Structure formats: C-alpha cells, structure tokens
Amino acid sequence: MEPEKTRKRRLLDFIRTWFNAHDLFGILSEDRYKSLKLRIILLDAVLSMIPLLIVVTISYFWFLQILKDDFRNQMKWEIENSKQSIEFFVDQKLSGLRFLTSAYSYEQLSDQETLAGIFSKFKQECGGLVDLGIITPDGIQRSYVGPYNLKGKDYTNQDWFHEVIVRSVYVSDVFMGYRKLPHFAIAVKKENPGKGTFWILRATIDMETLKKYPYSMNLRENDDAFIITYDGTLQTPSRSHGNVLEKYKLPFSLHAQATTIQNIIKPDGSPAIFGYAFIDDSPWILVTIIKSNPYLKIPKIFKNELFIITVLSIIFSIAVTFVLAQTVVNRIKKADRAREEAMANCEHASKMSTIGRLAAGVAHEINNPLAIINEKAGLMKDILETSGDLQKNRDKFISQINGIFDGVNRCRTITHRLLGFSRRMDISHDAFDFNDALKEVIGFIEKEILYRNITLNLNLTDSIPKIESDKGQLQQVILNIINNAIDAVEEGGLIEVSSGSKDINTVRVSIKDNGSGIPKDELKHIFEPFYSTKEKGKGTGLGLSISYGIMQKLGGSIHVDSEAGKGTTFTLEIPKKIGEG
Amino acid sequence: MTDNFEQELRFLQMRFIGKILAGFTHESKNYLAIIKESAGLIEDMIKLGKSGEAASNQYLEITHSIEEQIEKSTGLFKYLNRFSHRMDTQLSDFNCNEALEELIALVNRFANQKRIELAKDFQQDLPQIYGNPSMIQFLVFSFLEENIITLDQNSRIIIKTETANGSIMIRIIPEGNLIEVEREKEEFPYETYNTVLKQLGGALTRLKGALKFTFPLKVSDS
Amino acid sequence: MMSQTKILLVDDEVEFASALAERLQMRDYDVKTASNGLEAMALFHGSPPDIVILDLRIPGMDGLEILKNIKIFDPTIEVLILTGHGDVESVAEGMKSGAFEYIMKPIDIAELTSKIDMAMKKRISSRD
Numbered sequence A: 001m002e003p004e005k006t007r008k009r010r011l012l013d014f015i016r017t018w019f020n021a022h023d024l025f026g027i028l029s030e031d032r033y034k035s036l037k038l039r040i041i042l043l044d045a046v047l048s049m050i051p052l053l054i055v056v057t058i059s060y061f062w063f064l065q066i067l068k069d070d071f072r073n074q075m076k077w078e079i080e081n082s083k084q085s086i087e088f089f090v091d092q093k094l095s096g097l098r099f100l101t102s103a104y105s106y107e108q109l110s111d112q113e114t115l116a117g118i119f120s121k122f123k124q125e126c127g128g129l130v131d132l133g134i135i136t137p138d139g140i141q142r143s144y145v146g147p148y149n150l151k152g153k154d155y156t157n158q159d160w161f162h163e164v165i166v167r168s169v170y171v172s173d174v175f176m177g178y179r180k181l182p183h184f185a186i187a188v189k190k191e192n193p194g195k196g197t198f199w200i201l202r203a204t205i206d207m208e209t210l211k212k213y214p215y216s217m218n219l220r221e222n223d224d225a226f227i228i229t230y231d232g233t234l235q236t237p238s239r240s241h242g243n244v245l246e247k248y249k250l251p252f253s254l255h256a257q258a259t260t261i262q263n264i265i266k267p268d269g270s271p272a273i274f275g276y277a278f279i280d281d282s283p284w285i286l287v288t289i290i291k292s293n294p295y296l297k298i299p300k301i302f303k304n305e306l307f308i309i310t311v312l313s314i315i316f317s318i319a320v321t322f323v324l325a326q327t328v329v330n331r332i333k334k335a336d337r338a339r340e341e342a343m344a345n346c347e348h349a350s351k352m353s354t355i356g357r358l359a360a361g362v363a364h365e366i367n368n369p370l371a372i373i374n375e376k377a378g379l380m381k382d383i384l385e386t387s388g389d390l391q392k393n394r395d396k397f398i399s400q401i402n403g404i405f406d407g408v409n410r411c412r413t414i415t416h417r418l419l420g421f422s423r424r425m426d427i428s429h430d431a432f433d434f435n436d437a438l439k440e441v442i443g444f445i446e447k448e449i450l451y452r453n454i455t456l457n458l459n460l461t462d463s464i465p466k467i468e469s470d471k472g473q474l475q476q477v478i479l480n481i482i483n484n485a486i487d488a489v490e491e492g493g494l495i496e497v498s499s500g501s502k503d504i505n506t507v508r509v510s511i512k513d514n515g516s517g518i519p520k521d522e523l524k525h526i527f528e529p530f531y532s533t534k535e536k537g538k539g540t541g542l543g544l545s546i547s548y549g550i551m552q553k554l555g556g557s558i559h560v561d562s563e564a565g566k567g568t569t570f571t572l573e574i575p576k577k578i579g580e581g
Numbered sequence B: 001m002t003d004n005f006e007q008e009l010r011f012l013q014m015r016f017i018g019k020i021l022a023g024f025t026h027e028s029k030n031y032l033a034i035i036k037e038s039a040g041l042i043e044d045m046i047k048l049g050k051s052g053e054a055a056s057n058q059y060l061e062i063t064h065s066i067e068e069q070i071e072k073s074t075g076l077f078k079y080l081n082r083f084s085h086r087m088d089t090q091l092s093d094f095n096c097n098e099a100l101e102e103l104i105a106l107v108n109r110f111a112n113q114k115r116i117e118l119a120k121d122f123q124q125d126l127p128q129i130y131g132n133p134s135m136i137q138f139l140v141f142s143f144l145e146e147n148i149i150t151l152d153q154n155s156r157i158i159i160k161t162e163t164a165n166g167s168i169m170i171r172i173i174p175e176g177n178l179i180e181v182e183r184e185k186e187e188f189p190y191e192t193y194n195t196v197l198k199q200l201g202g203a204l205t206r207l208k209g210a211l212k213f214t215f216p217l218k219v220s221d222s
Numbered sequence C: 001m002m003s004q005t006k007i008l009l010v011d012d013e014v015e016f017a018s019a020l021a022e023r024l025q026m027r028d029y030d031v032k033t034a035s036n037g038l039e040a041m042a043l044f045h046g047s048p049p050d051i052v053i054l055d056l057r058i059p060g061m062d063g064l065e066i067l068k069n070i071k072i073f074d075p076t077i078e079v080l081i082l083t084g085h086g087d088v089e090s091v092a093e094g095m096k097s098g099a100f101e102y103i104m105k106p107i108d109i110a111e112l113t114s115k116i117d118m119a120m121k122k123r124i125s126s127r128d
Helices: A002-019 A030-103 A106-110 A112-125 A159-167 A207-216 A295-363 A367-387 A393-425 A433-450 A472-488 A543-553 B002-047 B053-086 B097-114 B134-148 B190-200 C014-026 C037-046 C061-071 C088-096 C109-127
Strands: A130-137 A141-145 A169-171 A181-192 A198-206 A224-229 A259-263 A271-278 A286-292 A430-433 A453-460 A468-469 A493-502 A506-513 A555-563 A567-575 B092-094 B116-121 B129-130 B155-162 B167-175 B203-207 B210-218 C006-010 C030-034 C051-055 C078-083 C101-104
Touching: A030 A112, A030 A181, A030 A198, A030 A207, A030 A271, A030 A286, A106 A130, A106 A141, A141 A271, A141 A453, A159 A169, A159 A181, A159 B210, A169 B155, A169 C006, A181 A207, A198 A207, A207 A224, A259 C006, A271 A430, A295 A393, A295 A433, A295 A472, A295 A543, A295 B002, A295 B053, A295 B155, A295 C061, A367 A393, A367 B053, A367 C014, A393 A433, A393 B002, A393 C014, A430 A433, A433 A453, A433 A472, A453 C014, A453 C030, A468 A472, A468 A567, A472 A493, A472 A506, A472 A543, A472 A567, A555 C030, A567 B190, B002 B053, B002 B097, B002 B116, B002 B190, B053 B097, B053 B134, B092 B097, B097 B116, B097 B155, B097 B167, B116 C078, B129 B134, B134 B167, B134 B190, B190 B203, C006 C014, C006 C037, C006 C078, C014 C030, C030 C037, C037 C061, C051 C061, C051 C109, C061 C078, C061 C088, C078 C088, C078 C109, C088 C101, C101 C109
Parallel strands: A453 A493, B116 B155, C006 C030, C006 C051, C051 C078, C078 C101
Antiparallel strands: A130 A141, A130 A198, A169 A181, A181 A198, A224 A286, A259 A271, A271 A286, A430 A468, A493 A506, A506 A567, A555 A567, B092 B129, B155 B167, B167 B210, B203 B210
16 A cells, blocks of 8 residues: 555656756756656657648648649640640641642542542551542532542532631541541642632541540540540540540530640549640540549658658657757766765865864863963972972962862863764764753854953753754854854954744754844855855855755754844754754 | 765765774873872872872872873874864875874774784885875774774784885785674775775775775875 | 073963962072963063063963064063964964964973073073
C-alpha cells in the first residue's frame, strides 16, 4: 500500500514539475532534470515540427496544382498537335485534288480511261482513296472511278454540292459506304479562268487514315479520343463512348473556337477531363476524355516519398533534439553540481576558518593564566631562596598557591571550550539547549568584547526547550553576526542578545547593536556573496551569505533591520525540529 | 561519485580537526592537573608545618616542576596556535617541516599510548612550498593514525621529508609488526585517500600491511 | 651605588602583575604597576619610570597608543612589550613604534632581567 502511494505521489510531483519550473531551482533532485529534459524535447520538437508540417502541406498542394496545370497544358498541346495533324491531313488531300484540277483539264478528267489511270496513280500516293469523280456544274457525276455506281448521279439537291460551290472546298462527315465501312468525301471546285464556269472534283477517302490521328494521342487506360461532328455523331471509333456514326452526348455545348480543357462529371458520376478542338475546314471536332488521373498517380508516389521524408525528418529532428536536450541538461546538471560543490567548499573553508580562529583565540588567551601560574611559582621559588624557610612566609605562599589554583581553573575553562567545540565536528543532528549554545558562543568572544569595552546584555528566555538542529552550524552563524556587531559598534557600544520562542515550532534569537547601522540601499545586498563594506583585505564578504545559506538549509531564516546611524538588529528563526517550520 | 567523495573528504578532515583539538585539550589538561597537584602538595606541606632544608628542597623541586609543566604547556599551545592559523586560509606559502612538526607534537600522545616512536627524518634545508598545509596535515595525520592503530607496541614510524625532482616528498614508513585490530567504526577509507593522493600526484601503498605513502609537493617559486 | 631602575609594569592581569612585580622587587628593581592606560599615564606624571613593561592587549586603551604616548612624553624611556605567542603582528607594530624589545608570556625571569638591564644601559647612554 505504502510504496504504491509514494509512487503515485512521485508521479504527480514529477508531472507537477512540468508546470512549476521555477520552484525547482531550490532543491536539486534527479526528477527535475528529467522533467526539464522532457520539456525541452517536447517544446523543441513541436516547434520544429510545426513549420515542417506547414511547409510540407503547402508544398504538397502547390505541387499538386502544378501537376494539374502541367497535365492540362500537355493535354491541350496534344490536342492541338492532333488537330493540326488532322488539318494537315485534310489539307493535303485537298491539295492533291487541287493539283489534279490544275494538272489535268476538265476534258481529260472527264475521260473515263484517263481518270482511271490518274486514280490508280493517285491512289498509290494518297492512301485510303476509295473513288474519284468529276461533277458537272449542273451537279451531274460526269466521270467516276470507284466501287460505286455513281456515273450520272444527280447531286443538285445535296447540301454538299451547294457548299462546295460556295466555299470551293468541301469536307464531308463520315458516312457508311462501300462494304459498310465508314468513309468521308472531299471535293474541290475548279473555276475555268475567264469562262466563269466551274467543275467539281470529288474523292471519297477511307476513314482508316483518319482514325489513326486520335489514336496516335498518348492515351492511357480509361482515356478516350475521337472525332465527332457538331451534332455529336462519332466519326472515328471510340474506346468507350460508342462506335462510328453513333451519337455521343456532349456534356455541354461546345462553342469555343480555341482548344479547351474542362472538368466534367460523366454520366456515371465519375470525374473526367474533357478536351476538344474544332478542326478547321472540316465538320469535325476532336474530343479527348481523360479519366485516368495520372497527375494524381504522381502525387501518390510523391506522397509516399514525402511521407517517408517527413517521418524521417521528424525522427531525425526528435533525435537531434533529444541529444541536444540531453547535452544541455547535462551541462546544467554539471553546472549545478559544480555550484553546489563550490558552495560546499566555501562553507567548509568558512567552517575551518571559524574553528581555526576560535582555536587560535584559545591559544592566545591561555597565555595569561599560564603566565600568572608561572610568575607565582617563580615568586614562591624566589621567596624561598631568599628567606630560606617554608614556614616563614607561609601566608604569602598560601596566597600564591591559591593564585595558581585560580590560574589552573581559568586554563581549564578556556581549553574546555575547545573540547566542547571539537566534539561536534561530525555530528549534525543533536538535541541541545539553545541558550547554552548561545552562551557558549558568547564565551568565545568574551575577551574581545571586554577588550573593546563593549556592553553585552543577555535576555535569554528560560523556557526554550531543547531543539534539534545543527548546533555547530548555528553557532557559526551566531558567531558571524556577533563578530559583525562587534566590528560595527565603537568602543563602549552596546550589544543585546535576546532569545525566545516565536511559536510552537520556532525559536527566535535577535542580536542588536547600536553601531553605525546599514544604509537602506546596502541593506538588500548584504546577504549576497562577496559583498563587503569592509576595506580591501579585511573580510571575505562571504560570512553573511554563508550564514544565509546555512539558515536556509536548517529550515530557518535570517532577517535584518537597520537604520544608518541608529544600529542594526539581526533576527534568526530556527525550527525546533529540522524539517519542520 | 565525485560528489560523495568530496563530501567524505571534508567530513574526514573535520573529524581530524576534532581529534586534534580533543587530543590537545586532554594533553593540556594533564599538564594542568600536574600543576594543580604540585601546588596542592606544597599547600599541604606548608599546612602540615613542614620546614627545614629537606622540605625546602622538595618545595623547590615541586615549583621547578610546575615551571616545567608551564613550559611544556606553552610549547603545546604554540603548536596549537600555528595549527589553528593554518586553518584560516586554504592556500599559502609554508615550510613543510614546520607543519609536520606541529602535527607530530599534537599527535604524540596517541603514539605514546602504545609507546610507538614518531621519528622525524627531515631534510634540513627544505624549501618553502605553496599549497594547503592544513590538508597536508590532515592527510599525514590520517596515515599516521592508521599506522598507529595497526602497529604493535614499541614500534616506530619514520616521517621523512626530502626534495626529489623539484618537489618535496613526504614519506611515512612504519617499522614494526602488525597486529589484528577490531574496528568498531569503519575501515580505513583507503580508496578515498588514494584518490586524493592520485590527484595530487602521490601514491599510497601498503608495506607489509601497514601504510606507506609518498606525496610530492611542488616547490613554490617565491 | 646606582639608583634602582624604576620600572612601570602595565598589565591588566592583576595576579600576574603583582607576582612579577614582587619578583622584580626581590631582584632590586623599583616596580610600580598599573592595570590600564589611564592609571599608567597618571603614574607617569608622578614619577616617570626608566623602563616600561607593557602588555599590548589591554582593554580600554590600545597598547600601541600607550607606547606612542610614552615615546612622545620621553623618548628615552625604554619600553619592553609583553606578548602572547603568535601575536606576531602586534610585536612588529610595537617594535616599529619604538619598543626596545619584546618578551613572550609566560616569562622567563632571567631573560626579562637581562633585557631590562640592556634597556637601562641604552637609556643611560641616550640621556647623556
């Protein structure tokens, strides 16, 4: 039950550390570094992923658009290409006919035999030629070479006849012809120069040759290309939109004269791209319907690659962030440890220094009582040597002996302090009487106070119970403050030390002096390390900052109140039990 | 971990100082006790009405003894004074022999208890060095103490100083047999000291079970 | 016969001063004692001493001050300073301020008397 609770508690604390960054700079625990690391990684990873994702998404859609545009352009181009090829094809055929009309006379071409000879030769050059014939200005087929029986046929009522008279050229749409195969016809009008009369040369061409143009376009599965007339009749066979001469339902009315690409929805609901172009000098429209979305296939590949790259980038970025966070946090940890170490070293040095000075103080002080004992013994020796007998000056002797006893006692007291201090070198948690500890410290500096004629007032409340704390460290702090007070007051000054219970859990001691005081603007700096108002060479400026640190560690506090010229009061508060208050 | 190591070292150093001060206090107490007794004896003699030459002679002897004790005390406190002042600053110029002399004076009573002789073999013209004398006293003390504990009665420990290759070598050489010791507290923190020494270029070795250590100190330029 | 050397012993430790004074009296010196600076200076104006034995660490008035005042009063008066072990700084200061010699406490009486005599010799020669 217990371990589980603490585990949950620790987890909560750990998570809590994510949000309270700043109070972590107090106690340094492993958890703090872990949470710091995690926070750095998360923050960094998220921050770096957001632009990455934004860029990737934007690129994707932009790229898609480019592909779409590119594709449509290509489609347009292909349609254009095909349109021009068909136009060229038609023009070629018409040129052929026109050549014939210039090369040969009406009479020659009217002659059946001549026509037949021309036809066979022409057929070799012009693939797909099915028949050839001359038509009189009256619309009668004069001569004819071909599979049909058209000699003498009357075309006066036919639309094409009228059209060729007006336009001088005519291209027909596809019709079912010889052997039930689709054909189309072309005709040219030849004017007789000067005579004002004309005649018509007509040829029928097999649709096979026409067919190959839409087929030559780059089509994929599901795509289709074919030629239709203005009313939608298919002129070439289509893959999926009907056969020759069947009707194709136009999705919308076509009127643009330039090549046009448009998105449509097919009757079955699927989207497609519809491209068309009117073929000049012909009744035809070239239509392309693209259903396959090649431009979408590309993005799919692109998508895959993009996805892989993105994922790799993210992984890489997280990995780098992780390593970075690790490095940074480790550096911080190292720096923290180094700082801790430096502080500990400082405190150690300070402690050593304090003890050293106390011990030296003892060594100095002891000189006087030793000197007294020495003199007294010497005097006794001298007296005996001069006067000769023990009993003669017995009173004098007794008085000297008493003096020696006093001297010995004094020495004892002085060295006893040393013993008291040395005992506590390695114990840090002791129950002790606070006032006794205070008196001990005062004992250390008694001589100094006497020497400087300073008055010391003690107001020690008797009722303070024993407290549990680090006696040695506490005494060090108090000694530090009292030494400062001694330095602050002039000869004949006053120092007051008062102790009492602040509340049930805390003991309070205040050290007040009537010295020069500390100006307000210096007051906020005095606990800073290396801040010292003493002249260079005297004092390290570390005393109060170390004292401050010690009070923190003991769970207590230190305050200062001061006014320049009036004096200073330091107040220490110590919890009666370490860990509480 | 470096953390605990440094901490342990500081702790041991504090304990060393505690031991020195305690030992010193006890020794001075002894002197004081003798003085008190002597004074008391004279007092008794007078009160008992003793007189005559014999009494006077005894009296003179006793006062002389008191003066002797004072002299010894003075010497002791002089060492204490020097020792304490070294704790005031971490680094300073100092004479190694003097520092060791102090230490030996303060440690003698430990050795005397087992009648172990602490013999000084100091090179006379040892140059001054710049370093941490308190730390050196601490280290030397630790090794001396360990040797004192593990050596048999009436043994000898030589403390030798000499210059070697531009540094000063301190050697502690135990001479005598080893005895079995029951330790109530921890074992000698061999590793900790070894690490410190290694960092300073010294070495700690066991010589027939007892400790021998060499410790080079750079000579100061001043 | 030479008149007795007049000694003023200034030390706040009364027990010590009286015992030492007595011992010196037994050695034929004329010794007066003072336990602080004011007393000392008062005795000066009465009958000034030849030699002053002065403990530097006296409360109420800086020992060094007293030394300087003595030297101002009469530079031929020689001062021997008493000091505890390890009080190197104050000894150096004292010597700089004109002290003749110094003695460490606890005192070796023979050493003290020889230094007093040397100081006296100097005083006599500088007076003439």
